[in-house]
Amino acid sequence: MTVGFLAVEIIKRKRDGGGLSEQEIQDFIKGYVNGTVADYQMSALLMAIFLRGMDTKETLSLTKSMLHSGEIMDFSAIPGFKVDKHSTGGVGDKTSLIIAPLVAACGVAVPMISGRGLGHTGGTLDKLESIPGFNTQIDLKAFRLLIEKLGVGLIGQTQEICPADKKIYALRDVTGTVESLPLICASIMSKKLAEGIDGLVLDVKWGSGAFMKTQAQAEELARSLIDIGKGYGKKVVALITDMNQPLGRFAGNSLEIQECLDIMENKPGFPDTRELSLRLSAEMIALGKNISVAQAHQLAEENLVNGLALKKFREICKAQSGDLAHLPKPKCQLVVKSASDGFVQSLDTEKIGISGIMIRAGRAKTSDTIDPTAGIEFRAKIGDSVRAGQPLFTLYGESLSLLQSAQEQLRTCVHISLQKPATPTLIVKRLE
Ligand code: URA
Numbered sequence: 001m002t003v004g005f006l007a008v009e010i011i012k013r014k015r016d017g018g019g020l021s022e023q024e025i026q027d028f029i030k031g032y033v034n035g036t037v038a039d040y041q042m043s044a045l046l047m048a049i050f051l052r053g054m055d056t057k058e059t060l061s062l063t064k065s066m067l068h069s070g071e072i073m074d075f076s077a078i079p080g081f082k083v084d085k086h087s088t089g090g091v092g093d094k095t096s097l098i099i100a101p102l103v104a105a106c107g108v109a110v111p112m113i114s115g116r117g118l119g120h121t122g123g124t125l126d127k128l129e130s131i132p133g134f135n136t137q138i139d140l141k142a143f144r145l146l147i148e149k150l151g152v153g154l155i156g157q158t159q160e161i162c163p164a165d166k167k168i169y170a171l172r173d174v175t176g177t178v179e180s181l182p183l184i185c186a187s188i189m190s191k192k193l194a195e196g197i198d199g200l201v202l203d204v205k206w207g208s209g210a211f212m213k214t215q216a217q218a219e220e221l222a223r224s225l226i227d228i229g230k231g232y233g234k235k236v237v238a239l240i241t242d243m244n245q246p247l248g249r250f251a252g253n254s255l256e257i258q259e260c261l262d263i264m265e266n267k268p269g270f271p272d273t274r275e276l277s278l279r280l281s282a283e284m285i286a287l288g289k290n291i292s293v294a295q296a297h298q299l300a301e302e303n304l305v306n307g308l309a310l311k312k313f314r315e316i317c318k319a320q321s322g323d324l325a326h327l328p329k330p331k332c333q334l335v336v337k338s339a340s341d342g343f344v345q346s347l348d349t350e351k352i353g354i355s356g357i358m359i360r361a362g363r364a365k366t367s368d369t370i371d372p373t374a375g376i377e378f379r380a381k382i383g384d385s386v387r388a389g390q391p392l393f394t395l396y397g398e399s400l401s402l403l404q405s406a407q408e409q410l411r412t413c414v415h416i417s418l419q420k421p422a423t424p425t426l427i428v429k430r431l432e
Helices: 007-015 022-034 039-052 056-067 096-105 124-128 140-150 163-173 181-193 215-231 253-264 271-289 293-305 308-319 349-358 400-411
Strands: 083-087 110-114 152-156 199-206 235-242 332-337 342-347 375-378 391-397 414-417 427-431
Touching: 007 022, 007 039, 022 039, 022 056, 022 163, 039 163, 039 181, 056 163, 056 181, 056 215, 083 096, 083 110, 083 181, 083 271, 096 110, 096 124, 096 152, 096 253, 096 271, 096 293, 096 308, 110 124, 124 152, 124 253, 140 152, 140 308, 152 308, 163 181, 181 215, 199 215, 199 271, 215 235, 215 427, 235 271, 253 271, 253 308, 253 375, 271 293, 271 427, 293 308, 332 400, 349 375, 349 400, 391 400
Parallel strands: 083 199, 110 152, 199 235
Antiparallel strands: 235 427, 332 391, 342 414, 375 391
């Protein structure tokens, strides 16, 4: 730590709208990781950044400090292009669970570092950990072996890789400091740059269930993420995608694992999750194999339909000690019904995500434990016609009283009117 570093002075400067130097940001992050900066001080700085923002130079310094808080993996000894995908977060956003095995099955290595639920959104780590025994905290040596052997591994930030994001991510989740462009950029890119990848595909979401509520904000975030990645010599592509309604049929950890298994087993009924997974996979495979996105899409579809993606997913579970045969099932369910006739006009997807936290599908405090079986099934999506008394949602979980506590809030998340609305466009733009 440099002489004269005083956390409170840095907090006050950002609070008052001033700029921070690279050294100050680095000292603060180092101090937080080694314990000399307290949780409450980091929380205060995060809120100051949330309210005052950061310029491009500060955002880059934050990303760099978080990246260098741990090791940067080097997979150059493993032949071929390494690629990953990251989403800026949504409700029911489970595509990583299909994409990672599918892209690896197509012969492109995927060393994936993911996060837990953040704010009202779900997290890949929580979904994976709903599989009994699945270990997302393996050490670097074991992770490298997985990439060599299977071409894919799925882990979280650890003490070795991105420890700064591990701590800050958990704090942002419970301090109202998630929806900030510089904090999202630094969080995502520090993890992804630590992975030793050559290319990255970003799923940048916009809408009522995303952190970026407008398409323009999502494009601004995508541009910043792309610029940071390219600054580090990576190939980066971003798709701007819809999050005005939950993705797929379920949100909730083991329920989403089951939805992905159903898709990989070619069961019908999940068109949006399937399509988005294929489109993102195609972008990754195109980067990895230097072929057109159309050729890559065809390859991805073949490997989904022929069962190789499912086989790879089973291999990952086995290698990371997950017992897929005992995926927990919810004990209770409760149907939320429509009070009127009409068409589903819009959904308050963020509030749906918060209802998920109320039934323990996510955390309200860092110390909260998740019910892996808790979640929501979406029985009516935007544009669907409903009649009074028809189901809008089914809630699942281990406690009926908790499900009852979310019932009224969920009903207010659906806006029904007599006019049929346009269906939202799933993928609105591609940026590189
Ligand atoms: N995903 C992350 O890893 N971090 C964020 O801040 C948002 C989405």
